[in-house]
Amino acid sequence: MTISVPQALPVSLADIQQAHSRIREHIVHTPLMESETLNALLKARVLVKAETLQKTGAFKFRGACNRALQLSDAQRKGGIVAWSSGNHALAIAAVSNRLGIPATIIMPEDAPKAKIEGARYYGATVRLYDRIKEDRETIGAEIAAKNGAVIVPPYDDPYIMAGQGTVGLEIIQQASDAGAKLDAVIAACSGGGLIAGTAIAIKGTSPDTLVYASEPAGFDELARSLKSGQPESNPPGATSICDSLQVARPGKLTFEVNKALLAGSLVVTDDEVRQAMKAAYQHLKLVVEPGGAVPLAALLSGKLEVAGKTVAIVLSGGNVDTPVFIQALNA
């Protein structure tokens, strides 16, 4: 399925290439790994982009870095405001620390303690809020107005999408270095910044490669939105061990891109995610968080026919609570 990248999308291949030049010296150029035993298991050539080894343990550092580096001197003084219960918080805190920018992160009171401590470790001011009684966007807008700070959203932003897209750009280059021509690329989808940016990078440089999202059951808004052709919400009350992949509905800008470029979204269960975390531990010696393991879960559970093909997957993060990780090893 050859799909060219339409001119009208909110982010272009050139935006991603420029983002890569901008952030290159700040990020980890993560390896594209390959395991003979994993290849044999899947009867395919599987190339694994280990973003678990990125700074702060997730791809989110790329987008945050691309945004922060484009703030003016005046904006830097006013600082950054962001809201997140997880990896975006850590990324914003670490980038701000690196560039000497004050940062305020709005986090739910019940966010994982390790994530709250992580943001504070990097010197960010953490404003905890009550998820029932307060609205984080209202709090964020108030802080931004008061401090003259810039709000950096987690995904629905061209700078963020371009930064995350550098994952795709590196995959294409590293696959070429390894003598591989990619039949397909799979990355996780929550708000959709990673998969949208990656799709633009892949489709812009290798139009014949199919790009798939992957999502946990219960939070498969993209799979359903791609089928209906319009943004669909997730049902209330759904649960998943993939704490980093839980949004209410697709992003506006990201869905515009994903609708135009994706071949589909592969939906996996919690049990399939645990098996994938265990396989990454065993075959790749990598610690992967539930949300980071969904593309591998999709392959191992046969959601995509890959026998004889070459497929790249993104393992997008490794920030997992230890009891959850141990549960996966015992699965």
Place this chain on the structure above:
Amino acid sequence: MTISVPQALPVSLADIQQAHSRIREHIVHTPLMESETLNALLKARVLVKAETLQKTGAFKFRGACNRALQLSDAQRKGGIVAWSSGNHALAIAAVSNRLGIPATIIMPEDAPKAKIEGARYYGATVRLYDRIKEDRETIGAEIAAKNGAVIVPPYDDPYIMAGQGTVGLEIIQQASDAGAKLDAVIAACSGGGLIAGTAIAIKGTSPDTLVYASEPAGFDELARSLKSGQPESNPPGATSICDSLQVARPGKLTFEVNKALLAGSLVVTDDEVRQAMKAAYQHLKLVVEPGGAVPLAALLSGKLEVAGKTVAIVLSGGNVDTPVFIQALNA
């Protein structure tokens, strides 16, 4: 402590450079990682060579590859014989499989099941033996004579030492790329092939860098041998969770090198090793086996004063039984 590499050692820097050219296309060029949180914890710049991500999950693939590639066509037909209960077995099996060489691995009946299955997975013939009643070297010599096979020892061999030394060569290059000048390098020691090869590579290119071995208590033969100036044996009956670091006494060739080049050997306890495995999981998102974690254990337990310095450590392998790994995460 500036130490030049004596001319008379069994392996030269040139041997290691040639080994690197020879094996480069077959091995993983593993990353030299850095964690801001680990740096902060140790008040030092710590560069981590992740050989856990090497083929078969350990540095052993390098030496095995360097040896196998230098067999003549006639020798390749006769095949390879090796003995090992662990990572050398996997490395020989995988390299032989890759190069189409028949391999026989002599393994103790009580070796970890995963290692025996791993060697068989790569097509090696596994000959199990009784550790009490049989002698593996006698069995190996018989098979070699019968098949016309070449015996590939795990460490006391110039080809193997040169292959493992490519770890050191890559560290120097990658540290330089990262703008780091190394004050010290630490790698684990069992038979001593890795640390000897690494020391030659480091001292040959950066004479002012101190090179330390690291060993588990009870199997600290090198620490004691370096002190007495002659090869010392380990006491019988010692135990350690570091299954991959248990030899009776230093290798002959490796001790010759280590005696000439090392600044010392840092000895750690099982508890310190577990804390290091947990820290690698937490800060680096890497799965490290007990024996692979000893250099990090030495740093975290303060066996070397590193505040304000730049230190590279080798995490040499990631082949760990899951109950042992879980025990470390709960430590």
